[in-house]
Amino acid sequence: MSSPVAWHTLPTEIQLAIIDPLRQQDVLALSKVDQRTYRACVPAIFRSVKIPNFEALQRFLGNVPRGYLSHIQELFLSTEDAILKSISLRVRTDFVISLLSATPRLVKLSLQMAGSLDTSVITPFPYLTALKHLHIANCGEEENFPLSERLVVSIAASLRNLEDLSLDRISRSKIHASELEGVFPYIPLVIGDEDIPTHPLLGTDLSLPSLLRIPSLRKLTIRDTHLGDERWATTPVACRLEVLDLGSCQHANDAFTERIMATVGPSVDEFTLTTAVSDNLFAKPSVTPLQSLRKLHITPYFPIESVVDTMSNLAGSPIETLSMQCYEDDVVDACAALEDFLFLKVERGPQFYDKLKNINVSVTSSLDGSSVTPEEAHERLAATRRLQAFCWDLCLGSIVEKYAASDGGERTSVTSFTDARRVKGRSNTI
Template sequence: MTAQADKDGIKRITHYDTINSSLQNATTTHPRSTTMCSWRSLPTELLIDIMNRLPSSAVRALAATCRSSHSLCLPAIFANVILPSAESLQAFVLHVPRHYGQYILSLSVCTERKSTHLDHFSPTDALVEILSASSRLQSLSLSLASSLDPPKIIQAFAHLTNVHTFEIRNCGLEEDTPLSERLVVSLAASLPSIAHLKLSRISRSAACVDLCDVPYNVPIAMHDFDIPPHPRLGADLALPSLLTIPTLRVLEIRDTWLGGDSKLDFGSNESRSPIEKLLLTGNMYTSDNAAFDNDAYTAWIRACRPSLPTLVLGTALAPKVDIVPLSPSLVSRPEISWDDEEAELPQISHLHIDASLVTVDTLPSTMEVLSNCGITRVTISYGDGTPPPEPLGEGDDFTHQCALDDLKEWQDTIEEFLGSLESGQWHALRQIEVTFGKDVRARWEL
């Protein structure tokens, strides 16, 4: 008992030392804390303000000092919850009081199993349990090793009225556990406040694409007929239906086959959401030179008419070379109409090219496709441009030299592109910027 008491005493002293140090740093910057006073005598709003200035480790230490501090720190501790495995998801449901869900603002969940000791565990039931208690949730990220039970999870999403950012990706094997586009579209469309949607490795559904158009090695979701009709979209749960969600402003689609959408076009502007940023990357199953894929990427951009402020490309574009026949599976879709004539692309203010996914030799064809979009600014970097690329580490000579070599290739191609412009082409272009590191960059002002 004595040894344990000494151990607890040392731990508590450590907690208080951490809090006192952080409290002194916080109070020196706060106008209302010019005189020293006891922690408990401070008004609640000042306590909250001080706590918000503390690092997360200090907040957890503060919560362990007394019961009143514990209650005060709960909203900060549970504001951002990250559950990196199925085991952590199960432990959270079993051991965290359900009413703590009211504090969760951001939730990130991965359902990949780290062991085989999860008997009778349902990721869907556990996730529904957390979501049903998270009344203030604003951001949700799901990394799924297998699909979820559609009726249960869709019903839970309908109550997430404050979620504005939703990310969903398949972290399993698409060949064995495909994540159906029909489920993803239904979930996104069930969020009444969704503004930012990120998708990765979503499998197309046999009910939404013509199997004759699908390359042999592209995984397809075949058994997703248990997904109920959506109240607004009905049975039309193909990926292009995302463009009709009225609140959606940012759409990111990564590592997903879009080749079946080469004839995508919406009949009226009223049926489309005013997308402000569209991000498209290629996929691991087909090459950038596939005609279907090139036409599909262009069709997705065209569907964002009349204007698209920001376009981020992790894939190349190429001029249309052939008319792809209309897939029989798409004829019955009432919201989408087709026009044999090439429709105009939207007006684009900012084009960003991800140089980690796009080769420099595809720049001319991409720029040719977008030549009439009124682009004013072009940026090129490793990654999607947000946040800005990290500076190269000091002493990493090899990485720095590789970046310099890449920069030289892009510089030569851009100079050739600018020299080939005819009068009247790219009249709105004002700036091209390439950034591969802190000291590896080039800019053209036009």
């Protein structure tokens, strides 16, 4: 029997191996043992950092030794200024640069900007060679503090190993979208971003479609952003996108969505759909651009009345999993639309969606937070049961994520998982 080994006699490598899988609260508790243990815990403590606003950024840089920043691998950073933009743009930008320039191991970055920062913020990004996942969002009021597409595209294109890019509420630049000026409906435009430096790869063309010229890009998500740019159809595609999510936008246009789908379609395995697809080119297996599409997600913003037509128009893709998300108020209609699609599948014969294996539904709380009456709850449950029974008949898997139920004014989340290929009989788990 081996004798106990004192913690401080362990080699540093073994100490780090012990600390690494611990939960954050356990790491913090262990770090309080003594100074030597704290130093061993530093890499784990600073592996994931969240900085919620500019004031927190100032405190963080003022109190954390700069050497500790090199351990950061995941970073959430917001530049929102709680004192109503009292800090100059250049000062806020300098603090961001100071932090990013000290994080060479950064792999995942979520950057929430209250409008555009100074163009110098681009400076540290070419040196973040480990950064693969980037999320940029505008957390300010777009009308007063827009976030320029030119700045965002330049940042993304400066990352040599970027694989996953997610953008929210990015504003079009007047340079690339002058045709939108003064037209209805109003779309915010950025002016004064001509000073974005010429990019080594993209030159002066820093429009959103130029993102397709980033060779390493594999996943692209763009939400709440105007996508009406003719360049989506003409920009040479250098990446092989596997996941495409065009999200929702009040300025959504079906034609532009279809144009982007057609441009990047050959390599896309997973796609999130917000608008209807009217182009029946996608229904022809021999010519459909979506030759590799296997996972299709339909968002709550999708027009339910267009489900059957859109699915018919996407029949040329080898879709294996169809996932539909809807609000509580739309459960019955959503399930009915999916049933209509299944009826169409039966009518068209075995070659129509022959690769389909799963139809999943997830239900989110209503936007208005209204309570659900017992009658409504019963009707919605019956609708999900009918859908799952139909899936059973067609030997399809089905997972239904139940909606929040109402009980005496309190809402509780109930989740049900039923796979029609595995259960015996047609009973549902409730």
